[in-house]
Amino acid sequence: MIQSLFLQILFTTLALGAPLSGGEFHAESNAIGYGTGGGIVGLIVLVLDVLVFIEVLKSNRPPLHKLLWCLVVFLFPIVGMLIYFLFSNREAHKSGGAYEPLP
Structure with missing residues (x-):
């Protein structure tokens, strides 16, 4: 199915x-x-979105916040990426580098 x-x-x-x-x-x-929406512009947006996903998943945010940020960027690739880079308080949520397992 x-x-x-x-x-x-x-x-x-x-x-x-x-x-x-x-x-x-x-x-x-x-x-x-x-x-x-393909071509060079689409490729650039795809690469930047993948970088956002990696940064969100490696952060020390709670799992629900990680899920919400990933959904926003997935559903609205360009606008979500801009919102993340402008309003996500990235410096406060940087972690040591390992992925945090979801419960």
Whole structure:
């Protein structure tokens, strides 16, 4: 059940990532505007979001706060990342470096 739902979501995502124009895609036309949010800008946002996830999971925050920050960044990648960098009090929550296991 879960696997079929995952496959449906995956194929839908791939279909939505196709070129929006009716014609054939040419690599020299506009690589940044290909599909819905891909390209170089999407790669940069993905890398920055992964860095936020790693920093949140390595922090000494309570597990619920870690989960909430990860959900905010996952659901709103650009806005969530900006909110995290601006308002999360990162210096107060730095830890020694190990992951804290969830209960």
